[in-house]
Amino acid sequence: MKRQHPDALLLVRMGDFYESFDDDAETVAGVLGIALTSRPMGRDEGRVPLAGIPYHALDRYLDRLLTAGHRVALCEQTSPPGKGLVERRVVRVVTPGTADSGALIEERAHNWLLAVGPPAVDGRVGLAACDVTTGELECRVLGLAEVPAEWVRLAPGEVLVPRGVTAIERPPATTASVAERPIEAFAPARGARLLEERFEVASAAALGLDGAEVASGAAGALLAYLGETWPEAVPHVRPPRVVHPADEVVMDPQTRRSLELTEGARGEVSLLSVLDRTLTPPGARLLRDWLSRPLRRRERLEARLDRVQALVAQHAPREALRRALRGLPDFERLLGRARAGTATARQLVTLRAGLERLPAVTEAARASGAPALEVLADALGAARDVAEIIAAAIADEPPADLGDGGTARPGFDAAIDELRALAGDARAALAALERDERERTGLPVRVGYHRVFGYYLELGRAQAARVPGDYEPRQTLANVQRFRNPALASLETRILEAREQLETAERELFEQVRAQVAMAGAGVERAAAAVARLDVAAALAAVAVDAGWVRPTLTEGGPLHIEAGRHPVVEQQLLRGAFVPNDLALGDRSSASADVIVLTGPNMGGKSTYLRQAALIVILAQCGSYVPASSARVPLVDRICARIGAQDDIASGQSTFMVEMVETASILRTATDRSLVILDEVGRGTATQDGLAIARAVVEHLHHRPGGSPLTLFATHYQELTALAAELPRVENRSVAVLEREGEVVFLHRIVAGGADRSYGVHVAELAGLPRAVVERARQLLREAESARGRIEVDGQLPLLGSLLGTPAEPDPLLGELAALEPDGLTPLEALQRLYALRRAARERLAVEG
Secondary structure (H helix, E strand, O other): OOOOOOOEEEEEEEOOEEEEEHHHHHHHHHHHOOOOEEEEOOOOOOEEEEEEEEHHHHHHHHHHHHHOOOEEEEEEEOOOOOOOOOOEEEEEEEOOOOOOOOOOOOOOOOOOEEEEOOOOOOOEEEEEEEEOOOOEEEEEEEEHHHHHHHHHHHOOOEEEEEOOOOOOOOOOOOOOEEEEEOHHHHOHHHHHHHHHHHHOOOOHHHHOOOOOHHHHHHHHHHHHHHHHHOHHHHHHOOOOEEEOHHHEOEOOHHHHHHHOOOOOHHHOOOHHHHHOOOOOHHHHHHHHHHHHOOEOOHHHHHHHHHHHHHHHHOHHHHHHHHHHHOOOOOHHHHHHHHHHOOOOHHHHHHHHHHHHOHHHHHHHHHHOOOHHHHHHHHHHHHHHHHHHHHHHHEOOOOOOOHHHOOOEOOOOOHHHHHHHHHHHOHHHHHHHHHHHHHHHHOOOOEEEEEOOOEEEEEEEOOOHHHOOOOOEEEEEOOOEEEEEOHHHHHHHHHHHHHHHHHHHHHHHHHHHHHHHHHHOHHHHHHHHHHHHHHHHHHHHHHHHHHHOOEOOEEEOOOOEEEEEEOOHHHHHOOOOOOOOOEEEEEOOHHHOOOOEEEEEOOOOOOHHHHHHHHHHHHHHHOOOOOEOOOEEEEEOOOEEEEEOOOOOEHHHOEOHHHHHHHHHHHHHHHOOOOEEEEEEOOOOOOOHHHHHHHHHHHHHHHHHOOOOOOEEEEEOOOHHHHHHHHHOOOEEEEEEEEEEEOOEEEEEEEEEEOOOOOOOHHHHHHHOOOOHHHHHHHHHHHHHHHHHOOOOOOOOOOOOOHHHHOOOOOOOHHHHHHHHOOHHHOOHHHHHHHHHHHHHHHHHHHHHHO
């Protein structure tokens, strides 16, 4: 078995332990911090290293082995112990992408196994992602450059890639385990055949994969891998859901990071943490999925919004629904364990108890009277038969181990009831035998039990010589002697056979019930999907009511209008009413609204918040959520591009400025006239004149884009860029309002028309706690610079060239003097004297500036 799985740690079930041997034992002991022992393994083997873990703690130890980067092959006993050599076989190989329990499986998030195929001739790449715990399978086709973004979005536990293919770029920050597979495993024809066999269809086209052959190849590689590592999980995989890129909003990793959708910077609050009031694990996973890939399909979004609106409008049904949902189990993963054959009796009872609570969910959903909720309420009854199957056969409180008895419900199976009665009456039968033997022999016989010798008849040494002839000596101790007779042997056989037969019968019954649950799993799937959608709708409605959000108006293109918009995350961290709302109008040609807004103003004034809230409101609308505003008209965008904040990529040797330029370049290449572009402080990572030139060129490129400008918010400290509003027809200036009063500066956090005339950097430096002497010196230098209308040179940077942006520079006295010369009116001697004077002045200038 080790030769069959050389790249995995082999754990062999031996009684109550999983044992590892040889080199594996040393690895297991080292990773888990457990004792490394040894035992003789035959006359020629000597002592072999061993390291074992209790079978009931397997999940906990598996997590640690997988986290350490190991695959684990589980070898189970496949024949009952006690009748010769126990048969064993490797039933599964546990990997990070195929784990189905333990700490590696986050209850509120998917654990994706991702397969990425090799690029086709046309550059397209097939992807397939499967969560083996829920059976979900997704397929899609992307361009090669888009693969890292999807990799990051899914955050898979494990990724299958073709061996020897270097064109597939792996995200630098990925923590996924990567398994290389033969390139032949990704062949489209092979994948189509595996899909057809698994789902019993005539062709892969019947699964929606027509024209997506490369995705068929990736799905086939994934199914083949599951067949090798966990064959029992393959029947649990559902028909693929084919995802078309045109259905979803594209967001690259930098945009997701900048907007803090599912993870806040430095562990702070994210948009998901604000929205996630879901009460069930499937609902939590669905909400995360919606947020990570907003939709472009208006009809599907309106259906989501209809459900939210129905619950926003009615308090009592909403709260009744949330009470009914609270505490429901994870139907999807319980069904997955039943289909894979790993569900315990207690887990089936948990599934049954959850299904029996669904009528209350149905009643609460129907109470709203909303057609949008009626459809989901109808689906909740699809799993009623499954609950009845479990309730009829399985006891309400089964034991943790089938061998302990009591799994079958009394009265369900007459044969099991009879065996249980015999096994349960063993004590009474033994007591009766003891009484009969005392009466028959006239001796104080006592019945006892020994683990090795079994049941025995015990007498003191003084009475041992008087026993009947059918008493067979079994064991002699210091003061007592133990015997066995035919009556006791017969009773012992019946007791042990009854217990063994009871365990076998209950195990067979349980496996039969588990198989019935798996066969009827489609109803559970429908009910689980309905529960998840109701849970998300109720959660979004609760957020909308508590925070005062409104239903957005969705349009196919056109302007973006937001009245009194608010940042959904920042607002939650402030006192109610403390957040300052702001309006936004972009792309309205009828009212001369700009396509590009250049936003200036001081640090800490709220520029970045304003940028982010615009993007987050659009994302919320295209997830099917209400939005934080008094009203919002949102055009369905195809892509959101955000570049906010500075970040080094030390691992790849890229500086902050290089990362900024790479990300900006990506935005300029991919943004369309249906995109929303958010750019903050482009060009700040280099010398001032270079940064200003780049910033202006970026704005011009977005404005002049063939086919139309994307909706763009461009925040900057380069006040010179405000001149663009006078030169480009679809550029407008906005700034953050500031109040100066008696030497004090107050940031009002209001966005107003026009550009800022100052950046208030010295004031922010003072707020940050710079030494007073430094702040005063900075103010002095600033006053000198402003009075001289010159430029301060900082860190060796050259003075800003006003001509770069068409802004006139201050006249140079030396140039003025030269321009005023009239050479024709000078004698040769006077001309020579003036030339020497100009040279002297120029050298003095250079000496001062150099």
